Amino acid sequence: MTTSPGGVTDRLTGLVHALRAHGLSIGTGESVDAGHALEAVGFADRERAREALAATLLHKAGQRPLFDRVFDLYFPLAAAASDGDDPSSPDSAQAFDTAALRERLAAALAADDGSALTRLAGEAVGGLGGYGSAPGSDGWSSYQTLARLRPETLLARVRAMLREAGGGAEPAFTDRLTDDEIRRRIEAFRERVRTEARQRVAERQGRDRVARRAVAGTPDGVDFLLAGRAQLDELRTTVRPLARKLATRLAARRRRAARGRIDLRRTLRGSLSTGGVPMRPVLRRRRPARPELVLLCDVSGSVAGFANFTMLLVQALHDQFSRVRVFAFVNRVDEVTDLIARGAADPAGLGARILDEAVVTGWHGQSDYGTALGEFAERYADALGPRTAVFVLGDARTNMSDPNLPALKRIADRARRVHWLNPEQPALWSTGDSVALAYAELVSMHSCRNARQLGELIGRLLPV
Numbered sequence: 024m025t026t027s028p029g030g031v032t033d034r035l036t037g038l039v040h041a042l043r044a045h046g047l048s049i050g051t052g053e054s055v056d057a058g059h060a061l062e063a064v065g066f067a068d069r070e071r072a073r074e075a076l077a078a079t080l081l082h083k084a085g086q087r088p089l090f091d092r093v094f095d096l097y098f099p100l101a102a103a104a105s106d107g108d109d110p111s112s113p114d115s116a117q118a119f120d121t122a123a124l125r126e127r128l129a130a131a132l133a134a135d136d137g138s139a140l141t142r143l144a145g146e147a148v149g150g151l152g153g154y155g156s157a158p159g160s161d162g163w164s165s166y167q168t169l170a171r172l173r174p175e176t177l178l179a180r181v182r183a184m185l186r187e188a189g190g191g192a193e194p195a196f197t198d199r200l201t202d203d204e205i206r207r208r209i210e211a212f213r214e215r216v217r218t219e220a221r222q223r224v225a226e227r228q229g230r231d232r233v234a235r236r237a238v239a240g241t242p243d244g245v246d247f248l249l250a251g252r253a254q255l256d257e258l259r260t261t262v263r264p265l266a267r268k269l270a271t272r273l274a275a276r277r278r279r280a281a282r283g284r285i286d287l288r289r290t291l292r293g294s295l296s297t298g299g300v301p302m303r304p305v306l307r308r309r310r311p312a313r314p315e316l317v318l319l320c321d322v323s324g325s326v327a328g329f330a331n332f333t334m335l336l337v338q339a340l341h342d343q344f345s346r347v348r349v350f351a352f353v354n355r356v357d358e359v360t361d362l363i364a365r366g367a368a369d370p371a372g373l374g375a376r377i378l379d380e381a382v383v384t385g386w387h388g389q390s391d392y393g394t395a396l397g398e399f400a401e402r403y404a405d406a407l408g409p410r411t412a413v414f415v416l417g418d419a420r421t422n423m424s425d426p427n428l429p430a431l432k433r434i435a436d437r438a439r440r441v442h443w444l445n446p447e448q449p450a451l452w453s454t455g456d457s458v459a460l461a462y463a464e465l466v467s468m469h470s471c472r473n474a475r476q477l478g479e480l481i482g483r484l485l486p487v
Contacts, residue, residue: 041234119150165220247329266339321417354391393427
């Protein structure tokens with residue numbers, strides 16, 4: 024890694040700003056420590072510089088994948104594609120010798136040669152990943168590169184090379200271990216290709232822009248509506264740590280609330296002994312009572328991932344409330360409190376259990392908020408009371424059916440508070456079949472697009 028001293032400050036500052044944009048909490052002191060660490064380890068060894076910055080800037084192990092991707096942009100191993108490269112030629116991929124590259128890639132995978140794999144990633148992106156000719160186009164695609172190169176199909180070839188190097192056949196059990204190791208190496212190469220493509224795009228569009236838009240963030244920053252199955256599985260691992268953090272915050276709020284407000288009359292009476300100076304304020308003691316919580320969750324379509332994660336979070340927080348009841352709906356409402364309690368050991372299967380065991384759909388499978396709200400207000404009115412906080416989870420898209428505003432009004436009148444958490448961005452509210460703004464006139468509507476926002480809202484909105 025060759026970096027001029029004058030550019031180090033700009034690169035380090037850009038790295039810190041990009042990490043902050045992805046939600047990492049990095050203070051000025053930590054940034055200064057990172058600068059001192061770089062000064063101490065120098066720039067001759069790129070991996071040593073990487074470890075030094077990670078040690079000074081990161082707080083959690085889960086932040087490391089994001090850090091590595093951003094680091095590779097600001098401190099690249101080698102220069103990316105030059106401006107003279109032309110990725111637009113339709114014949115470039117055909118002229119490129121893909122078969123020869125695949126053979127060299129198989130040999131590098133068999134030898135686990137990291138430097139060779141990095142060089143091959145650059146060749147692959149340069150020969151197979153170019154596209155677009157309009158000014159300002161990205162120019163390089165890791166998806167296109169991997170689709171043409173197909174490194175995952177090299178497993179058998181690499182296994183045969185390893186057998187030849189080992190002198191013959193091995194037991195089936197060893198073959199399975201070998202296959203797992205080969206898959207790990209292939210996935211590492213795929214990540215090298217993604218890194219190379221990002222670096223080339225960054226040279227054209229700027230590191231700051233690419234670091235903010237083209238780098239996957241931490242799990243708690245993933246948009247619920249855009250998260251895939253793998254991202255949702257990774258997100259579930261954050262439930263317990265987030266629940267512990269929220270429980271601590273709620274307990275602190277409850278202790279502060281228990282102290283109560285100043286009792287002016289008793290304070291003034293006590294100040295007579297000090298010449299009218301209120302040296303010892305007297306507080307009105309209040310008896311804290313844990314609130315009741317009701318969740319009303321849309322479990323249809325893409326909203327299901329958001330609802331399932333929130334249900335798991337509340338299940339982990341159940342000790343903070345006197346009673347928790349959870350209801351799920353698509354166009355029918357059913358209580359699923361017991362399903363969540365029984366499903367604590369299998370969070371990944373929660374959505375399937377609800378759809379299999381609860382009655383949440385009628386004659387069709389589309390969301391019908393009006394029917395669901397009306398049924399909840401009629402069948403489960405006993406769940407609501409002056410100590411009840413209700414959280415409605417859903418995108419408020421009614422599929423052009425009646426939104427049933429009076430039913431939501433009855434729920435709001437009976438409960439202490441009603442908050443609606445909407446996983447869509449506010450710009451989309453009341454577009455198409457959404458009636459979010461109509462519901463927002465009756466209850467508090469909050470945009471909640473990722474786990475980080477959900478944690479902040481839960482910690483701020485839950486009553487004490």
